[in-house]
Amino acid sequence: MPDAQPFSPPRTEADLGARRKGDPDKVRLAQRLREETLVTLAWIAGRLQTGSVGYLNNRLYLLRKGRLKYMIIGPDPYSAVSAAEGQAEVDDNRT
DSSP, X not given: OOOOSOOOOOOSHHHHHHSXXXXXXXXXXXXXXXXXXXXXXXXXXXXXXXXXXXXXXXXHHHHHHTOOOOOOOSSXXXXXXXXXXXXXXXXXXXX
């Protein structure tokens, strides 16, 4: 795959709900389910909480074309670090 980011699939139902619907790990998991099983895209979209079938299909297309990227702007939304602490870390890295 063209992305250099490691694959870290969601582990629980709570993880699925906490991540964005277009999270690249969810999309990679959906792609793997499509390749290795006979489940429908509608089932995958519902189970992985990725929104509509059309949206998931678009994300899978972008993944195949190498245009689905990790987009992290600001501090990691999954970390326990507050926004103020995250900004302090960014400022420290710039000096």
